[in-house]
Amino acid sequence: MSNSSSALKIGPRIVIALVVAGLSGVIFMLTLIEFDHLTSTEEFCTTCHSMELAAVPYRESSHYNPASGVRASCGDCHVSEGVLTATFDHVMGTKDLLRQIFGPKYDNPVVNLLHLPDAAFAAREWFNDRNSATCMRCHVKEAIIGKRTDTLKVHQEDAKGKGCVECHINLVHRKVPGEKTFKRDGWNRMVEEEFNLETGMAEKILRGDVEAPAVE
């Protein structure tokens, strides 16, 4: 008996090590949670000017100004639930940061708008891959009554098994067509018209042949 008890004997060092490790773990997790929270806010996201451009239409949308006052932050929609998946999304999100630093000049509204469809398509794919899980943090399909006659029925019958973003796009950010019917040519002409650019400039800017002009 005495032999076996000596083999299991836990000394004060081990206890301290375990406590320290446990506490570190807790602190690490708390830090991650705090980090995820902090990096999901509008304030944090819009520290990049390119994101500020995406935030302008967001601030006009019903997700920013719903009658209920329940405001969805950037991360509420674009970062997954749960500390591990949220952290993973943030790590993956650093590619946006790398692009901001090393890629095209997204801070320029012309460049930003020219690239917006790609961003929209990627975001829609992200939502659809997750079956619009982040939408459902707030929206419960079974409870969508709506104001029109058959909204409840449509959501229970016709939208059964479908993710929100399969039907609802262009709710928050600037309108971008579906990827399948997107016409790059038409989009480029629209950008040129909007910023008073010569026809063909959009392609040149996208190819990097010319700098996008500075615009407000």
Next chain:
Amino acid sequence: MGFAASFCLLLFSHSLFAAKVTLDSSNWGLEAGKECVKCHSKTSAGLADQWRDSKHAEVGMNCLDCHQAESSEPDAIEHEGFTIATIVSPKDCGRCHQQEEEQNSSSVHANAVSLIKNRMPAMAGNLGGEAIIAVGCAQCHGSEVKVKGDGTLDTATWPNSGIGRINPDGSKGSCTSCHGRHRFSKAQARDPSSCMRCHSGPDSPDRAIYEASKHGMAFFAHRDKMNLDADSWVAGKDYNSAPTCTTCHMGAAGKLPSTHDVGIRNAWNLNTPVSEKQTLVIFEDGDKLEIPASQPMPGRGSEMTKIDGSLGKIKMVVPADRRRKAMRLVCLECHGKGFAEGFMSQFDSAVELYNEKFGKPAQAIMSALYEKGLLTPAPFDEPVEFTYWELWHDEGARARHGAAMGSPNHAWWEGLYLVSRNFYSRFLPQIKEVAGKDGETLIKQYVTDVEEHHGWLSKPQAGNPILGFGQGKQSNE
């Protein structure tokens, strides 16, 4: 090809009734479209119900059959997993209704935008503005629908039901102008009310003219016997109570087949400063062109500039009297030959009177003033230009339409009486005011010296009691 042959072609190249759809029924009733119906029965019950009430639904067609689109089409959008287009263009309808689409696409209806494109900037552009063109001119003539870079239809150009609408797929026209959208009703298109949406108002008061005519009178009294819903709708066979707009301008009557080319039976152009009989030129590619009968008749096989400015090879030339004969065939289903000819003769004489007495002199004086630089080239910056415009475009057209379709009131009080009042009491004084001596010379040349029409002006002593002349004297006696 001789005239007789071309007449035959005009008459018999189309089948007697609305063409049978030749496409095999396996081409419609798309399985995926049933999904659309399920959801739209809830989200837009009104239009789903209209569709359910349609012939289209009866034969098994659903939303996707008409709204399906290739993703490469300019106005294609992704909608709940389907690639569709909001606008169902004549080209889309033509997938099944080929003959109707062909007839319509070369008609004056389909060209309603091209026909006024040059004039519109000076009229609704300068006097109004883009916003009014969108809700006014373009709602009848048609807009040029633009697809924005973000895939949406430009709201400056859509919604639009104009009959000459230029669609994103390049096709011209809008079948729904007359047939409506989801019910797509034959009866609606046959009913005069579908034409009246646009053919009303000061310049083309056909609504009021029809209502005031014997034809209109008969229609409203016997509407229930008009058989408007029938598959076959041949005047004299399937109905005989009254003709509607469609009957005379498009409908089948006796041996005359129906057509979706609305202007094909019109011998005159009644909406010009001076009316001219018109020759119909038909090109190899099916496009058509109206030219004044006073112009030399172009030869078959020769080339001519089309409405859109491109060059076309002429396949056939149909003179005005052949077109009149086609129209007269409709009359003959209910009237005797002599009656029909008498009516046409009264109509022609009224148009010629307008032409000779007012249309031609007013036009000649205006041209001379522009030539002499006494009027600025810009239209509508001088009062006499409004006077002249209303003289032929509003009152003059009203008089001629009134004569064409049998409304006495529009022929005279709303028509030629107003032309006359306008001409003598506004137009001529304004000409004198703007052009002084030159104006007086022109008036002498084109008006007062023309004894036949204006000789009464040189007889101021010819009294008449209509305004009380001589009546005071009688009462004093």
